[in-house]
Amino acid sequence: MLTLEKVRVSQDGFDMAADLVLGAGQITALIGPSGAGKSTLLAAVAGFVQVASGRVLWDGSDITDLPPGNRPVSILFQDNNLFPHLTVSQNVGLGLRPSLRLSTDEKGRVEAALGRVGLAGFGGRKPGQLSGGQASRAALARVLVANRPLVLLDEPFAALGPGLREEMLDLVRDILIGAGKTVILVTHDPGDARRVAAETVLIWEGRAEGPYQTGPLFDDPPEALKTYLGQGR
Amino acid sequence: MRGWPGAVAAAAVAVLLFGPLLAVMARGGSMPGLTSADWAAVRFTVSQALVSAVFSLGLAVPVARALARQRFKGRGLLVTLLGAPFILPVIVAVFGLLAVFGRGGVVNNLLAAVGLPTLSIYGFWGVVLGHVFFNMPLATRFLLQGWLAIPAERFRLAESLRLPVFRVLEWPMLRSVGPGVFMVVFALCLTSFAVALTLGGGPGATTVELAIYQAMRFDFDLGKAAVLSLVQVGLTGMAAAAAGVLTVPEGFGAGLDRTVPRWGRSSRGLDVIVIALAALFLILPLGAVVVRGLSGLTGLPASVGWAALRSLMVALLAAGLTVALALPMALRSRGRWIGLLPLALSPLVLGTGVFLIAQPLVNPTRLALPVTVVLNALLCLPFAIRVLGPAVDGIEAGYGRLATSVGLTGWGRLRVLLLPRLRRQIGFVAGLAAALSMGDLGVITLFAGQDHATLPLVMYRLMGSYRTEAASGAALLLLALSLALFWVFDRGGRVDVDA
Numbered sequence: 074m075l076t077l078e079k080v081r082v083s084q085d086g087f088d089m090a091a092d093l094v095l096g097a098g099q100i101t102a103l104i105g106p107s108g109a110g111k112s113t114l115l116a117a118v119a120g121f122v123q124v125a126s127g128r129v130l131w132d133g134s135d136i137t138d139l140p141p142g143n144r145p146v147s148i149l150f151q152d153n154n155l156f157p158h159l160t161v162s163q164n165v166g167l168g169l170r171p172s173l174r175l176s177t178d179e180k181g182r183v184e185a186a187l188g189r190v191g192l193a194g195f196g197g198r199k200p201g202q203l204s205g206g207q208a209s210r211a212a213l214a215r216v217l218v219a220n221r222p223l224v225l226l227d228e229p230f231a232a233l234g235p236g237l238r239e240e241m242l243d244l245v246r247d248i249l250i251g252a253g254k255t256v257i258l259v260t261h262d263p264g265d266a267r268r269v270a271a272e273t274v275l276i277w278e279g280r281a282e283g284p285y286q287t288g289p290l291f292d293d294p295p296e297a298l299k300t301y302l303g304q305g306r
Numbered sequence: 307m308r309g310w311p312g313a314v315a316a317a318a319v320a321v322l323l324f325g326p327l328l329a330v331m332a333r334g335g336s337m338p339g340l341t342s343a344d345w346a347a348v349r350f351t352v353s354q355a356l357v358s359a360v361f362s363l364g365l366a367v368p369v370a371r372a373l374a375r376q377r378f379k380g381r382g383l384l385v386t387l388l389g390a391p392f393i394l395p396v397i398v399a400v401f402g403l404l405a406v407f408g409r410g411g412v413v414n415n416l417l418a419a420v421g422l423p424t425l426s427i428y429g430f431w432g433v434v435l436g437h438v439f440f441n442m443p444l445a446t447r448f449l450l451q452g453w454l455a456i457p458a459e460r461f462r463l464a465e466s467l468r469l470p471v472f473r474v475l476e477w478p479m480l481r482s483v484g485p486g487v488f489m490v491v492f493a494l495c496l497t498s499f500a501v502a503l504t505l506g507g508g509p510g511a512t513t514v515e516l517a518i519y520q521a522m523r524f525d526f527d528l529g530k531a532a533v534l535s536l537v538q539v540g541l542t543g544m545a546a547a548a549a550g551v552l553t554v555p556e557g558f559g560a561g562l563d564r565t566v567p568r569w570g571r572s573s574r575g576l577d578v579i580v581i582a583l584a585a586l587f588l589i590l591p592l593g594a595v596v597v598r599g600l601s602g603l604t605g606l607p608a609s610v611g612w613a614a615l616r617s618l619m620v621a622l623l624a625a626g627l628t629v630a631l632a633l634p635m636a637l638r639s640r641g642r643w644i645g646l647l648p649l650a651l652s653p654l655v656l657g658t659g660v661f662l663i664a665q666p667l668v669n670p671t672r673l674a675l676p677v678t679v680v681l682n683a684l685l686c687l688p689f690a691i692r693v694l695g696p697a698v699d700g701i702e703a704g705y706g707r708l709a710t711s712v713g714l715t716g717w718g719r720l721r722v723l724l725l726p727r728l729r730r731q732i733g734f735v736a737g738l739a740a741a742l743s744m745g746d747l748g749v750i751t752l753f754a755g756q757d758h759a760t761l762p763l764v765m766y767r768l769m770g771s772y773r774t775e776a777a778s779g780a781a782l783l784l785l786a787l788s789l790a791l792f793w794v795f796d797r798g799g800r801v802d803v804d805a
Contacts, residue, residue, distance in 0.1 A: 158726045
């Protein structure tokens, strides 16, 4: 369970406020127009941006002042989620040991994770030899093996075509939620949220509202969301 | 971990720079003023540097323009060749220039054959010729970068509006890039020593750098050397300050293999002539070194072999030291500027300072090789920082957050992220430092006795004693070793690197 307790974040003259409790073991979507503060909020949870006030708690313990690498958090960005000079196996292995000195058992876990995301046998390749979808799968495998229960997805599939993106979202739901992780998904596409997110948080002009049950929210949207979704709906 | 090694390196560099500088100031500050001969050296230094910079830049403009516009077989090779003089041992280039422009050289033979008066390569114009040979190619590469930085869309727009391309696009670029290039060349010519040593000399053609050497080696007058060193510090300090005001071109440009698109009005004929002349200017002296050297290789004295081994050792140690100092300094953005300070000091000034410190304690001759290693590493440091610093920043911008999020910190971050991604730049820097130190004929001349000569110094002595056959063999050996060192390191950084 992720708790944002009266959190305020300031970044480049932009203010973001959030007071939320997000459920464990499910996908929560953060939806809103670009520039509303979705990524800022995610950066605060990941520890890349210091909160100005308030507290961030994971399962009741305060993680507000922990450095990013010490938080129970994995994050995937829009791009650069793999190191191009490392093999796929090494990239995945980073999730287990940043030193890359893996035991035989840990190597086995890397192989198993690659198998889970459909990349069995791809371990020896470099990211440059992968398609966009395969690179996303490799990054998911790293998140899967890491001993970090909270996963933040900052539109990592935005550059993929619609079909491939849905495939990835399903994969996130099936393997990450299946492995007991908690996922927060930033998106500007309501379709993404409806497809995989149990709950949805609206990010609107520097404020976060919710979480709402995703289905009912889109069936009967509040005014602000209606504006965002457009009249044609 | 990112912090203290960089701080230690920066502190070491500061001590190595300011120690000799203070020694020079302490000795030179209490001495009488300059003689008229010293003032003549100052005037000669500044005027030859100005004229060299004017010619280097003036000739580089048409060459860069032609290279930017024309696409032809061997263009990539020629652009690479333009980078060669920078890592070429000065004494080798001078040997080649003598073969082409010297007495009995190709040019003078031609002039004599058609009944024209012959040229002398010694004195003011010889020094300028040497400096143009080294710096025109460098200036060309910088300008070519400027040309290729003009977006293709602008050329298209200018052509579609029938605007004069030179006035609206090329001249503004030259005005913004040119002064910085001029200043770089001017500063390099101010501190250049070996060209003045070999092609200058005498009352009319002595630079301050050369005067320091003469005061030390011929007059054994340390006080005078210290005074001249202070004068040189003033000159280079002013040049460095001026370069700081102007935008100095960065790095050693990759991606020079494109051409500027042209439509309609093209003057291919003139461009071809310009490119051919520039290529000949570069290739003839180097070709002469190779041709003459091949016949000299067989009769090389054993002293040349030992000198080559000493030079290789100096080069490898200097390359290692350069990387060891530059890498930790590049890893932190604070204090990086300290690594650029050696630009403001010349080799012989630093050498004089070290000599002053060492002389009461130990016979300076015994320090010849270690001092050559350390000072060469120091003098390569600014180039190394300029290459490594931006590369580190780029890696952090692209992959820093990913590395942080997976918990890569300290040594792990260095080992898993930074070192592998910096391999190309480290290889380039090590190659540059190795080649420059291999060919160094500056600091070593102050310290070396009969026993500790490096290959450039042995070659210089062979030339001085008219043993041309052996000198030409040594020249080819030195050329081959310098280029090979650069190639091995640079290549080692490139193989099997993924973008």
